[in-house]
Structure formats: C-alpha cells, structure tokens
Amino acid sequence: xxxxxxxxxxxxxxxxxxxxxxxxxxxxxGAAGLASAALPAACAPRSDRVRSRAHIVIAGAGAAGLTAAxxxxxxxxxxxxxxxxxxxxxxxxxGFTLIAAGLQPARYAVSRTGEYLPRGVxxxxxxxxxxxxxxxxxxxxxxxxxxxxxxxxxVGIDLDYDAIEGMDVDRIGRNGLGSVYHSPExxxxxxxxMSRFADTxxxxxxxxxxxxxxxxxxxxxxxxxxxDVLRRRGNRGRARLTYAAHxxxxxxxxxxxxxxxxxxxxxxxxxxxSHVLKSIDIGARRAVFDTPAGETELxxxxxxxxxPMRAAAALRNSPLAWTTGPWAVDGWAEVxxxxxxxxxxxxxxxxxxxxxxxxxxxxxSVKWQVPVAVDHLAADLAGSESESRFDGYTxxxxxxxxxxxxxxxxxxxxxxxxxxxxxxxxxxxLWISWVMKTIALxxxxxxxxxxxx
Amino acid sequence: xxxxxxxxxxxxxLEMMGVWFWLLGLLALGGLTAFGALxxxxxxLSSARLVRAQAWALLAGAAAxxxxxxxxxxxxxxxxxxxxxxxxxxxxxxxxxxxTILIYALSGWWPHLPGSAALQARLGLKSGTRA
Numbered sequence: 001x002x003x004x005x006x007x008x009x010x011x012x013x014x015x016x017x018x019x020x021x022x023x024x025x026x027x028x029x030g031a032a033g034l035a036s037a038a039l040p041a042a043c044a045p046r047s048d049r050v051r052s053r054a055h056i057v058i059a060g061a062g063a064a065g066l067t068a069a070x071x072x073x074x075x076x077x078x079x080x081x082x083x084x085x086x087x088x089x090x091x092x093x094x095g096f097t098l099i100a101a102g103l104q105p106a107r108y109a110v111s112r113t114g115e116y117l118p119r120g121v122x123x124x125x126x127x128x129x130x131x132x133x134x135x136x137x138x139x140x141x142x143x144x145x146x147x148x149x150x151x152x153x154x155v156g157i158d159l160d161y162d163a164i165e166g167m168d169v170d171r172i173g174r175n176g177l178g179s180v181y182h183s184p185e186x187x188x189x190x191x192x193x194m195s196r197f198a199d200t201x202x203x204x205x206x207x208x209x210x211x212x213x214x215x216x217x218x219x220x221x222x223x224x225x226x227x228d229v230l231r232r233r234g235n236r237g238r239a240r241l242t243y244a245a246h247x248x249x250x251x252x253x254x255x256x257x258x259x260x261x262x263x264x265x266x267x268x269x270x271x272x273x274s275h276v277l278k279s280i281d282i283g284a285r286r287a288v289f290d291t292p293a294g295e296t297e298l299x300x301x302x303x304x305x306x307x308p309m310r311a312a313a314a315l316r317n318s319p320l321a322w323t324t325g326p327w328a329v330d331g332w333a334e335v336x337x338x339x340x341x342x343x344x345x346x347x348x349x350x351x352x353x354x355x356x357x358x359x360x361x362x363x364x365s366v367k368w369q370v371p372v373a374v375d376h377l378a379a380d381l382a383g384s385e386s387e388s389r390f391d392g393y394t395x396x397x398x399x400x401x402x403x404x405x406x407x408x409x410x411x412x413x414x415x416x417x418x419x420x421x422x423x424x425x426x427x428x429x430l431w432i433s434w435v436m437k438t439i440a441l442x443x444x445x446x447x448x449x450x451x452x453x
Numbered sequence: 454x455x456x457x458x459x460x461x462x463x464x465x466x467l468e469m470m471g472v473w474f475w476l477l478g479l480l481a482l483g484g485l486t487a488f489g490a491l492x493x494x495x496x497x498l499s500s501a502r503l504v505r506a507q508a509w510a511l512l513a514g515a516a517a518x519x520x521x522x523x524x525x526x527x528x529x530x531x532x533x534x535x536x537x538x539x540x541x542x543x544x545x546x547x548x549x550x551x552x553t554i555l556i557y558a559l560s561g562w563w564p565h566l567p568g569s570a571a572l573q574a575r576l577g578l579k580s581g582t583r584a
Contacts, residue, residue: 103526403531424536431527431537438525443468452464 052079052381057138057148059128060312061085063093063449064154064352064366066116070451071374072152073118076381082122082148084140088113090449094363094441096180097218099187101225101402102195103438106184116449128155131318133345150377151345153320153333154352155312157214157361163308165279175282176302180222181214194302198229201238202301205287209308210246210276211330214353214361217396217408219243219306220250220260226302227267228401241268242298244275244289252359253414256398259427263400280305311354320348322356332356337412338389340373347380349373357392358412364395367448393417397437405433481551487558499561506557513552514545 056072058065061083069083095109117123127141131153138146159181161167172179173189176197180187197204206223208216223243230236243250243264250264250271251257264271275289275296280303287303289296309330310316316331320342323334333350334343337357342348351369353361360369372388379386392412399405408426409417418426424433447453467474492498521544522528532538563569 401531403527404533425534429533431529431531431533432540434527434531435521435525435540438527439469440465443465446468447461447464450464453461 049075049077050378050382051077054149054381055080055082055147056150056152056377057081057146058083058152058154059085059131059138059314060154060156060352060354061087061090061113061117061123062154062156062352063363063445064156064370065152066090066113066449067366067370067451068152068154068351068374069121070116070118070449071370072377073121074451075374075378079381080122081120082124082146083117084124084126084128084138084146085113086125086127086141088125090116091184092442092445094215094445096184096187097221097225097399098438099184100178100180100190100194100222101399102191102229103402106188109184109187116446118451128312128314130314131320133319133342133348136347149347150380151348152373152377153315153348153350153354155315155354157309157353158312158316160211160308160310161305164277164305166282167280167305167307168282171282172305176285176300177280177282177305178303179305179307180218181306190304194226194229194304197239197302198226198233198235200301201230201235202240203299204239204241205244205298205300205303206242207244207275207277207287207289207304208246208306211308211310212327212332212361213306213309215396216252216361217398219304221399222304223269224263224267224400225402226304227269232402236268240270242270242272244277244298245271245273246276248273253408253410253416255414255416255427256408256410259406260398263429277305309353311356315350315354320345320350327356338372338391339376339386340369340390341376349377359392359410360394362394362396363445363448364409365393367453368393397433397441399434399437400429403434404429404431405437406430407433407436480555484551484555484558487562488554491558491561495561502560503553503557506553506560507549509556510549510552513555514547514549516552517544517548 056076056079058068058081065083065085069081072079072081090111090113092109092111095104098104099106099108124140124144124146126144128138129141130139132139133151136148138148138151140146161169169179169182169186171177172182172186173193176193178190178193180190204226206219208219220243223241227236227241230239249257250260261271274292277287278290278295279288285301286297286299289298311321311331311333315321315333320333321331322328333354333356335341335350335355335357336343340349340351340355342350351373352366355369359365369390372390375388376386393409395407395409397405398408406427406429407418407424409419411417416426418424424430444453470477518529518541529541532541
C-alpha cells in the first residue's frame with residue numbers, strides 16, 4: 001500500500017492472437033494442457049538471443065515486471081537489467097477470489113518477489129517516484145536517478161478507495177463490509193463477512209467501478225459465489241442479491257454480458273444498471289450510488305466494494321500518460337495497443353495493468369503482452385524489425401458456482417477466441433474450467449513469471 | 454515458449470506437483486519396468502492374475518477420482534457437460550490402468566521378494582500362494 005492508503009497492485013493475471021490456428025491445438029490430456037488453456041493464445045515472437053550493452057530498466061516487479069525481467073534475461077545477453085520495486089511480497093491476485101470463497105488461506109496468494117528474479121538482474125528496493133522520459137530517467141522514492149536506454153514500465157494500478165466517501169479499508173471484514181481486491185488478508189476478511197451473511201441472509205450488494213479495472217469478471221464471480229454459498233447453507237430464500245452495473249451492461253463483451261444476464265436471472269440475482277458507488281456509511285450499512293436519475297441509497301447486510309482503479313501515480317502524473325481520450329483521465333499509458341511501445345517515446349514500453357489499451361488488465365494478457373514487447377525491444381537492439389503483435393487476448397475463468405466456471409477468452413474486438421473450440425465451450429458452465437482455475441492456473445502463472453511458459 | 458511445447462508442459466507440471474511429480478514418475482517408471490520384466494520372464498500374461506489386478510485396480514481408479522476431488526475442492530456432481538464426464542472417465546481410467554500394472558507386477562514378483570514367505574506366514578496366508 002502506498003502513502004495515500006491506496007493499494008498499489010499489479011496485474012492479476014494471472015493472459016492476443018495472431019494465428020488463431022496456432023491456438024487450435026487439440027486438447028492435450030494432462031494438467032499442463034489444461035494449464036496452458038488458462039493462460040493461452042498465440043503470436044509467436046522469435047526466440048533468438050541478441051547481444052547488447054544497453055541498460056534496460058523495468059519499473060515495477062508485479063506480474064508484468066517480473067515476467068519482463070525473465071524474458072529479457074533470457075533474450076538479451078550482456079545488457080544491464082535493473083528492476084525497481086519496494087515490495088518484497090508478491091501477490092498472486094487471481095487467487096484472491098478463491099480466498100474470498102473460503103477455499104484457500106490468505107497465504108495461498110503470497111510469495112516473495114525475490115523467488116522470481118532471474119540471476120543477474122539488479123533489484124532496487126524502492127518505489128518509482130517520477131518518470132522523466134525526455135531525459136531517459138526514472139527517479140526513485142529514495143532519490144536515486146536511474147538513467148536507461150530502454151524502459152519497460154509495469155507499475156500497475158492504484159486501488160483508489162479514498163474516492164469512495166466513507167470507505168475505510170481497516171473495517172473490511174466487519175459490519176458486512178467486504179472487498180476482495182484489497183489484499184489476501186482483505187479477501188479472507190471478506191470471506192468471513194460473507195460467511196456470516198450466508199448464515200443469516202439479508203440484502204447483499206455487488207458493484208464495480210466506472211473506471212477501467214483489473215479482471216472485470218471478478219465482481220461478477222463473487223456474486224455467483226455468494227449465491228452458491230447461500231444455497232449450500234439453505235438460506236438462499238432468506239437473501240436478496242443485487243448487482244449494480246456501472247453502465248448498461250454486465251460485461252464489456254456483449255455476448256458474455258448477455259450470458260451473465262441470463263444466469264443472474266436464473267439464480268434470482270437482481271440487476272440494476274448505471275449505478276456507480278459514490279459513498280458508503282459502514283456503520284449504518286448504507287451505500288449511495290450515482291445514477292442518471294440522481295443519487296440512490298441502498299441498504300445492505302453485506303457488500304463487496306470494488307474501488308475505482310487508476311494507473312499508478314508515478315505514471316499517471318508523468319508524460320507517459322495519455323493526454324486526451326478515454327484513458328487520459330485515469331492516467332493510463334499511451335501505448336500502441338499491438339506492440340505495447342509508447343506512442344511518443346519509442347524506447348519505452350508499458351505492459352500490464354498500467355497500459356492504456358482497451359482490455360487486458362489480467363495475468364492472461366500479461367502472458368501475451370510481455371513476449372511481444374520484449375520481441376520489439378530485442379529487435380531494436382539487433383537493428384531489425386519485429387512483426388510480433390498483440391491483439392488484446394485475455395482470459396477469465398468466470399466462476400458461476402463453486403465447482404463450475406466458464407472459460408471466457410476474448411480479444412480487442414470482443415471476439416470469443418476459445419483455446420479449445422468444440423471441446424470446451426466458452427459460455428458453458430463446466431467443471432473442467434473450474435479444475436483449470438483451481439489447480440492449473442497458479443502453476444502456469446508462476447511459470448510465466450519465470451519466463452518458462 | 455509461446456506454444457504448448459514439452460518444455461512448457463514440464464515447467465507447469467513441475468510447478469503444479471512439486472516433489473510428487475518425481476515420486477509419481479518414479480512409481481510409474483518402476484511399475485512399467487517391473488511389469489515388462491515380469492512378462493519377459495514368464496513369456497506370457499497370466500490371465501487370472503490380470504483379472505484379479507484389474508478388479509483390485511477399480512479401487513485405484515476410485516482413489517484417483519477422490520484425489521482429484523480433494524485437490525480441486527469440488528465434486529463430480531459439478532460435472533456440467535460431456536467434456537466433464539470425459540474428464541472424469543479419463544481420471545478413473547488413468548488410475549485404473551496404472552493400478553492394474555502396479556498390482557499385476559507386484560503380485561507377480563511378490564513370491565520372489567526376500568522375506569515374502571516369512572511375511573506370508575506371519576499374516577497367516579497360505580505359503581506358496583502364487584498370485
């Protein structure tokens with residue numbers, strides 16, 4: 001968490017396409033096959049090594065930063081690679097949902113950053129205070145000025161809880177207040193609050209922010225999970241569940257949105273649209289939403305608060321951010337959506353959650369963004385050109401009840417791009433998709449951090 | 454590394470199973486070796502022993518399903534489509550086939566293992582029993 005009380009976070013995800021044909025491999029029996037499906041896709045950059053004495057700085061050691069470090073260390077010989085991040089604790093964010101479902105302990109999502117750093121990479125344990133791309137320099141929170149030849153910015157997201165009036169992250173887990181996104185400990189406290197709610201019933205509220213956000217399926221999943229826990233305890237009839245969408249859809253991909261609408265109807269989840277959480281009275285258990293018709297107040301017995309999300313402050317307040325358009329307001333980085341190269345600073349790449357691209361704030365996107373960005377960087381060093389291209393692939397194992405999920409994979413154009421067409425249907429609630437989520441996704445994620453997958 | 458190559462599969466499996474990858478790999482290798490050696494020594498498959506091994510291996514298939522349910526924190530009532538039933542059948546078949554090979558090999562080599570006769574006597578089993 002940074003000084004403002006915001007949690008700096010990097011991409012959960014835990015996954016483009018070029019050759020759809022290359023993804024259409026047959027289901028490989030065995031867990032590795034399943035695992036690769038959870039973070040899959042195509043677009044194969046070259047793997048030839050290049051020699052260089054360049055200084056490459058990676059800002060941020062979350063999922064994107066660590067993956068970039070591993071790929072660069074394998075791809076570039078002789079370069080000086082420096083990674084900057086103060087956090088010794090690495091968080092496997094796709095695991096937060098399982099913690100908040102009561103299926104995993106908080107430690108399930110926690111490991112050490114140092115475990116994934118490749119040999120030879122210099123780690124500066126400080127935050128990034130400022131990007132100065134005109135001077136090819138990064139300034140750290142402890143005052144160091146680090147000059148670079150190439151910059152890979154992967155500083156992630158700020159969770160802006162302060163933007164919700166009355167919100168107090170220290171009270172997560174009490175008074176029916178939950179927030180899965182906050183941290184592993186926050187996810188566990190959310191489970192405890194949700195579990196108490198499931199014993200008594202009442203009104204439960206679920207929402208998402210109007211900003212871009214990581215893993216936009218997570219708030220939907222938690223609604224399904226709460227519904228299932230209530231049913232297992234025989235209390236579904238004593239509870240009313242309401243999902244408040246920030247606009248007129250439940251998900252950015254229309255076909256998925258419609259499927260979720262149908263499932264919510266089937267499960268008896270009420271849905272309200274164009275509701276954006278403005279403030280919360282934790283003691284009185286009341287939440288105020290901005291709507292087109294003005295403010296609306298809704299009472300609750302349990303709420304899962306998903307805060308507004310913005311690019312990490314150092315990037316948001318730098319020349320790297322978009323200056324116009326929909327991604328300017330929250331400071332997302334102005335990059336080419338297919339190469340992750342900065343639009344105005346060609347020696348800068350931005351990967352992971354901080355990138356100002358239409359979709360893909362997931363680990364699955366990281367898995368396919370980073371190799372493309374590294375391939376372009378390596379081509380620059382070699383004096384050649386790269387044709388690698390990222391087409392917005394991302395993946396969401398959308399849990400619809402404990403034991404079943406839909407393996408939803410899509411791209412920038414809202415196309416569904418299933419890894420196993422005809423075998424694993426993307427909009428079908430399946431146990432095999434749940435199996436991937438529970439046992440294969442984390443090993444694949446860790447292999448990605450090490451540059452092995 | 455972008456494709457589903459053997460290196461990626463190995464890395465993910467190692468990460469997923471940890472030390473169990475090696476223990477189960479050794480068990481599978483040992484079982485296959487013992488099975489092959491037994492068939493070579495006897496120059497035939499013993500049909501009676503094979504049927505008994507297949508019968509006992511039903512338990513191994515069931516154990517594979519229980520293990521899978523445990524690690525995925527779910528149950529087979531969660532199966533939602535044909536691919537799920539195929540997966541369940543594949544898991545059971547894997548456990549059953551592996552169990553058959555191991556039990557067949559173990560029961561065939563058992564009388565030749567040092568101390569097996571004494572152990573049989575202590576357990577009250579009929580001496581000289583051939584599986």
